[in-house]
Amino acid sequence: MTKEVYLNELHRWALSPSSFPDFKISQHADEINLTLEEDFVVDTTANTTAAHILLKTYINDGDLSWFKEFLTFHDLSLSEEYPFLDTKVKNNQIIAHLEMLFNYGLIWNLKGCLENKTFGELVFPFGEGVVKKYQGNEDILDEKIKSWKNDTFAEFSSEKKHTLFDIYSLLKRKGMMAELLFRSLEESNVDFIDDLEGQDIVLGDIDDPEVLKLIQHESMDVEQSEAPQSKQRDMAGNQQDYLQSRLQYVGDTQLLTSNKDAVMMQWENKIMKLSADSLFSKTFHMDGFPAPNSDICDVDDDIINVLNIGFGMGIIDTYIQENIALLRSKYPNKQFHHYIIEAHPDVLEQMEKKNWFQMKHVHVLKGRWQDQLMSLLDQNIFFNGIYYDTFSEHYKDMLELYDTIIGMIKYENGIFSFFNGLGSDCVFFYDVYKDLVKLDLLEKYGLKCSYINTLVDTIDENTWDGISKNYFDCPVFYHPMITFNHEIE
Numbered sequence: 001m002t003k004e005v006y007l008n009e010l011h012r013w014a015l016s017p018s019s020f021p022d023f024k025i026s027q028h029a030d031e032i033n034l035t036l037e038e039d040f041v042v043d044t045t046a047n048t049t050a051a052h053i054l055l056k057t058y059i060n061d062g063d064l065s066w067f068k069e070f071l072t073f074h075d076l077s078l079s080e081e082y083p084f085l086d087t088k089v090k091n092n093q094i095i096a097h098l099e100m101l102f103n104y105g106l107i108w109n110l111k112g113c114l115e116n117k118t119f120g121e122l123v124f125p126f127g128e129g130v131v132k133k134y135q136g137n138e139d140i141l142d143e144k145i146k147s148w149k150n151d152t153f154a155e156f157s158s159e160k161k162h163t164l165f166d167i168y169s170l171l172k173r174k175g176m177m178a179e180l181l182f183r184s185l186e187e188s189n190v191d192f193i194d195d196l197e198g199q200d201i202v203l204g205d206i207d208d209p210e211v212l213k214l215i216q217h218e219s220m221d222v223e224q225s226e227a228p229q230s231k232q233r234d235m236a237g238n239q240q241d242y243l244q245s246r247l248q249y250v251g252d253t254q255l256l257t258s259n260k261d262a263v264m265m266q267w268e269n270k271i272m273k274l275s276a277d278s279l280f281s282k283t284f285h286m287d288g289f290p291a292p293n294s295d296i297c298d299v300d301d302d303i304i305n306v307l308n309i310g311f312g313m314g315i316i317d318t319y320i321q322e323n324i325a326l327l328r329s330k331y332p333n334k335q336f337h338h339y340i341i342e343a344h345p346d347v348l349e350q351m352e353k354k355n356w357f358q359m360k361h362v363h364v365l366k367g368r369w370q371d372q373l374m375s376l377l378d379q380n381i382f383f384n385g386i387y388y389d390t391f392s393e394h395y396k397d398m399l400e401l402y403d404t405i406i407g408m409i410k411y412e413n414g415i416f417s418f419f420n421g422l423g424s425d426c427v428f429f430y431d432v433y434k435d436l437v438k439l440d441l442l443e444k445y446g447l448k449c450s451y452i453n454t455l456v457d458t459i460d461e462n463t464w465d466g467i468s469k470n471y472f473d474c475p476v477f478y479h480p481m482i483t484f485n486h487e488i489e
């Protein structure tokens with residue numbers, strides 16, 4: 001069987017699997033060497049795979065008008081008429097079909113179909129956050145989201161809703177596996193991998209550019225704010241360039257690089273308030289948070305230390321100071337210390353102007369956290385709350401950070417949090433990273449990560465005017481609350 005004939009069969013099957021019960025990928029896949037993502041693509045310009053077709057058909061309950069539209073839109077001429085059969089993809093088959101496609105090399109983060117979406121976005125176009133519990137007023141949701149929730153999602157049977165969550169979990173798992181695989185290859189220069197998901201895969205040498213390309217293709221390598229495609233110095237993606245660049249404060253609303261990348265913006269104000277409160281929430285009763293458990297909270301804790309990494313516009317630091325002032329008046333015998341680490345000279349100059357160096361019990365450490373944290377560790381200072389929000393760093397840097405701060409968080413009543421912009425320019429990637437962070441923290445450090453899901457109501461159509469790149473495009477913000485896992489005691 002030629003590849004063309006095989007692919008034609010594959011797509012007919014994806015449109016209507018129950019009409020082709022005998023179709024087996026494995027029968028001919030090996031013969032035609034079907035292992036890479038290109039082999040699944042209907043048309044390379046449209047980048048739409050059999051899995052996109054399968055998912056979209058399932059979600060649309062067998063109504064295939066979208067597929068006709070898709071063919072016309074992309075001016076596709078196919079060798080054979082596709083049968084527009086009125087047969088639905090069944091709830092109990094879809095997971096097995098997707099698993100099979102993944103086992104034959106389907107790549108998890110491809111965008112395709114009419115709307116150029118990832119598989120995850122076909123299932124939950126606005127991410128998992130809007131279908132799970134969140135804080136905030138539903139009325140503020142965008143009309144498009146409301147209409148999807150109320151007119152589309154609400155109409156699905158409960159069995160179908162369950163299946164959609166199962167599909168989404170599978171897709172997220174595939175994303176996490178790809179990230180973990182990429183990371184371990186980078187770390188250990190592994191040459192061969194055996195028995196991944198039941199197959200024997202020989203990857204060859206990681207230095208082989210072909211292998212590296214394949215793995216990188218599957219990895220997201222997210223940054224807190226991603227770099228625009230430009231020939232200018234890459235300030236958002238490269239720390240050295242960033243630290244040597246000039247920054248500009250635009251009133252009290254923005255901090256920008258000369259490339260107009262946003263280092264910090266005022267729309268994050270609400271998130272900074274939530275973050276500042278959460279740093280004290282395991283030691284004191286803060287509004288909107290459950291009371292700290294008196295069994296595990298160290299009530300004799302008289303020295304309260306909070307650390308913020310990355311000053312930016314000082315929004316979170318201002319809220320931390322407000323909290324300290326309030327708590328100091330309630331607990332006059334306790335000592336409160338506020339540490340700040342900041343690396344950029346222009347930001348340090350701004351801090352100077354605003355008197356941060358003169359404030360009582362505020363300790364500013366000038367330099368990168370990579371160089372400053374050790375001195376705190378050496379002085380045996382333990383923290384009730386640590387917050388991380390830098391710029392031009394990657395998730396790799398956060399993994400490095402975990403190694404150090406694990407020894408600095410108070411065991412009983414300490415908490416770590418960060419501005420969660422990981423993968424936040426795509427709802428599906430944001431959901432994958434949400435789970436990956438949880439897994440990383442628990443597996444390696446025994447830390448428990450839960451999230452407060454809060455609606456983002458401070459971004460509007462003008463927010464990104466004049467900014468080179470929108471770095472947050474999700475309706476729900478996942479605020480991480482990371483503590484030692486006392487449940488395992």
Ligand SMILES: C[S@@+](CC[C@H](N)C(=O)[O-])C[C@H]1O[C@@H](n2cnc3c(N)ncnc32)[C@H](O)[C@@H]1O
Pocket residue numbers: 263264272309310311312313314315316317341342343344347367368369370389390391392393
């Ligand atoms: C997004 S801003 C922080 C905003 C802050 N949360 C606020 O409320 O205004 C990021 C800050 O981290 C600083 N930064 C970037 N890399 C750093 C590093 N490695 N160590 C310390 N500070 C860093 C930047 O210069 C910038 O001031």
